[in-house]
Amino acid sequence: MSPQNVRSQRGAALVVGLIMLVLITLMLVTALNLGTTNFRAMTNMQFRSEAIAAANEAIEQVISTPFTAAPVAETINIDLDNDADTDYMVQIAVPQCVYAAQAFSALPSSLGLPPTMTASSTWNTVWDLDASVASADNVGGAAVRVRSGVRVLLSAAEKDAVCP
Numbered sequence: 241m242s243p244q245n246v247r248s249q250r251g252a253a254l255v256v257g258l259i260m261l262v263l264i265t266l267m268l269v270t271a272l273n274l275g276t277t278n279f280r281a282m283t284n285m286q287f288r289s290e291a292i293a294a295a296n297e298a299i300e301q302v303i304s305t306p307f308t309a310a311p312v313a314e315t316i317n318i319d320l321d322n323d324a325d326t327d328y329m330v331q332i333a334v335p336q337c338v339y340a341a342q343a344f345s346a347l348p349s350s351l352g353l354p355p356t357m358t359a360s361s362t363w364n365t366v367w368d369l370d371a372s373v374a375s376a377d378n379v380g381g382a383a384v385r386v387r388s389g390v391r392v393l394l395s396a397a398e399k400d401a402v403c404p
């Protein structure tokens with residue numbers, strides 16, 4: 241090689257190498273950002289699923305009580321992972337009786353009626369339960385609202401006391 245060719249090629253490999261390093265760095269940063277975004281999305285989906293499970297558990301607790309006797313709003317603390325720490329706080333709005341119709345025949349779910357309740361004195365009532373969930377420690381910021389309906393068989397006196 242002549243001395244003139246060596247001088248004209250000096251630094252070209254360095255420039256090409258630096259450009260390649262910059263391109264590889266940009267690809268790695270992009271891959272890292274995509275991975276982080278996917279992780280955040282998956283974490284948000286997990287928090288949302290847990291919040292829905294907490295709302296459903298709180299609604300089941302309310303349904304298993306005689307909530308139709310004196311419907312009130314309440315806050316229920318839910319511990320999903322059984323570690324004795326509250327994971328989610330569920331606000332249950334006042335249960336609303338949205339529909340009442342006289343039950344003219346004993347349905348299969350009503351066969352065990354007490355003697356004081358005959359088929360002609362019972363009412364099928366439909367209740368709307370509204371649960372709003374917030375994370376107890378505000379990690380993840382999960383906030384979910386779940387509405388559920390339930391049918392409750394009431395006597396005429398009970399129905400008159402709580403249903404319009």
